[in-house]
Amino acid sequence: MSRPLIVILGDQLTHDLPVLTGAPENAVVALFEVEEEGRYVPHHPQKIAFLFSAMRHFAHMLRQQGHQVHYTCLDDSDNTQDLISEAERIAGLYDCDDIRVTSPGEWRLFDRIQKRRGNTLPWYMVTDDRFFCSREGFNQWAQGRQRFRMEHFYRWMRRETGLLMDEQNNPQGDQWNFDQNNRKPMPKHLIPPEPPEHQPDSLTREVMTLVETHFGHHFGTLEGFNWPVTRRQALNDLAHFIEHALPFFGDYQDAISDQHPFLYHARLSGALNAGLLRPREVCQAAENAWRDGKVPINSAEGFIRQILGWREYVRGIYWLNMPDYKRRNDLNADRGLPAFYWTGDTDMRCLKRAIEMTRDHAYAHHIQRLMVTGNFALLCGVSPAALCDWYLAVYIDAFEWVELPNTLGMVLYADGGYLGSKPYCASGKYIDRMSDHCQHCRYDVKKSIGEDACPFNSLYWHFLERNEKQLSGNQRMKLIYGSLNKMSDDKRQALREQALRFLDQLEETPAYGQGDHLAGYERRTGKGGD
Structure with a gap:
């Protein structure tokens, strides 16, 4: 045999x-x-x-x-x-x-x-059977489509799986998507639950010593390590999320807190992507909680959409287009990664806290990634290779099949709208609305010009101006380009000069790919990643 x-x-x-x-x-x-x-x-x-x-x-x-x-x-x-x-x-x-x-x-x-x-x-x-949709199944769904949209794929997956569907195969609650209910800023009186504690056992302690010896110079700290390393621990985290956080997840999934890194998020993506949990059992647990009356439908649907919709969708996009997809750079962004992405040494409070939370937990939730670190990189014109490698390096759930489409396609719009219908660019106004960062920041989010003006504001208009040829024809951006075109020449010039002054003083790190870029940065600056 x-x-x-x-x-x-x-x-x-x-x-x-x-x-x-x-x-x-x-x-x-x-x-x-x-x-x-x-x-x-x-x-x-x-x-x-x-x-x-x-x-x-x-x-x-x-x-x-x-x-x-x-x-x-x-x-x-x-x-x-x-x-x-x-x-x-x-x-x-x-x-x-x-x-x-x-x-x-x-x-x-x-x-x-x-x-x-x-x-x-x-x-x-x-064949890997741990996904709702096989690679072949996604290819069949994509065949003949000129444009791909996650919402269309998600509805197909809902029908295929029966999740949150009624007996006539219509969506529960008569809506496919409750996203309009899920954009509330964090109220001051709510205190989010603390995640379960996983005390490192002897095996984990041995590993932590090993990692400190071999990889201790990498960005991040091992202090406070609290991730599930067994299926039993991962199931415990799932049960804790369903009971304590999912009821509020829908309302506040887009909120950002200056002090609370996890809010009502599940912290399950690392366990899911490593295989300790299967996506079906996670989605089923959320649906069961809704059917039992323990969570509102906007929370259950919003959470299931992240897994059944977005996670499966980006995997399909990845395998449909690799390896050429990784080389896309449709906005011709070529700036190196800002140096403070490795240190958190910036006066911009939202970026500082997102990077510090990433350093301390190997985690930041999806809005911090998309609308803070990602949005800033988009506005500055950071190259897709630089930001993609940073995200792949620093987040516990980052594997290339899920990280690359999210970063290159959704965050940086480097695929020209293949994955998402518009760039997720925003000024400081969005961060002020969805977080409490701005009240702790030395910059004034209401100002666009001057030494104390929020850099996001001038960078936003500079990004739109810089990419007007590629983006002005996008139907979803007609309104904002109308505002830009109505702006006086003097104001546009002042915003342009404000943005360029900021970009000129922005220190960059070397390009990725040599294996010692971080060590080289530390030698040049005397700043460590820890």
Whole structure:
């Protein structure tokens, strides 16, 4: 009987993967910690600790289930530090006849494995069944469409899955989307719930020491690490969210707080993207809470849409268009990443707090990413490669299949409207409306000109002016370009000069891709990422 090596990747920690459930009794199951996966961008120490700890706990569970498991630790003396090489080395060690793996979520690994399939030791990829929509299913949905819109895909997925649908397959509440109910700023009297605490066990503590030794110079801190590293912990987080946060999630999902990093958000995306939770059980839990009268429909629908709609949609976009999608830069943005993205050293309070929360938790919720760090990068003309790599590095839930379309397409509009219908650009007025940052800021959000004027305001108008040729024909931007065209020449000139003065003094970091860009920045400035 042939003996396969079953490779489990760090984002495939799901107990009922087909590659596992269909494995013969003599199979060897292998998991690898390798330097390459921690350094292709400088991942946040909490992200690396989360994945390594979850992998070690998953290996322990597999052994308890009777699997023969090989686990390569990062500091093993014979570790090749490359995933492909390590898999082939271990296959030889156990006299395996082939290597089997669930299809990777990222193109770079998928492409490398594809190129090994004709090797003397063959590789086989098994379809990943952990999504509502298969890659083939999305391709069929997309076929013949000139433009893709998430809302159309989401409605199709609702009908396909039956989630929040009635017996006639119509949407519950007679609406597909309750987004108009979900844009309330955070009221002062509400105090959001604290997330459950996960005390690091011996395995996690060992991993944290390892990560501090090997990756401690990366942006971020391990202090306060509190992520679920087992399925049991992830299910506990899900239950806590459903009971304590989901009832308010809909109303306040777009709100931003100066002091509370998590608000009513689920903090489940890391566990979902690593495989500790399946999306169907998460969506089903939210629907059940609505059916039981425990949460309003706008909360249940808004949450389910993030997973059933947006998460599935961006994965489909990613695989439909890679690898060319990653090279898109339709607005010709070429500025380097602002240096303070690594330090938080800025007087702009909204950016400072978003970056500090990212440093401390490897987390910022979707509006902080889209409308604060993302919006600022869009307005400044930061290159897609620079911002995409930063997001991929610093967030615990960031894997390229979900991060790249969100950043390149939605945040930076670098795909020319392929994914989203308009750029999500905004002045300081939006941040003032949705957060309490501005009252703590040295800049005046109501001013556009002068030393104390909020930089977002002049940058906003400069962005519109700079990209007028590409954007003025967009129907959703007709109104704002009408305002720009009515503006006096003197005012436009003053806003332009204000924006250019700000951009001229904006320090940038080197381009990504060399592996030591952050260390180089620290040597130049004397500023560390911690």
